[in-house]
Amino acid sequence: MNTAIRKKIIEVCESKISSKGENVGLSFYAFFKNKNDNPELLMEVAKWWIMENRLNHFEKAVKIKEMVKFK
Structure with a gap:
């Protein structure tokens, strides 16, 4: 994923x-507006979420934040 979406x-x-709070969960849709204005980026994040990391539909925000942090 590119730097801009990681930051977002x-x-x-x-x-x-x-x-x-710390226990809040979210899906990858949380990072996008409620309209499909960038389908390529949506699919890139969906692929990362579903195919590469095999995450559930909802995951803890703290977990996702740690996974995408800049190294």
């Missing part, structure tokens, strides 16, 4: 954790 994922995770 981290921001969304931090926002959800801040507002709902």
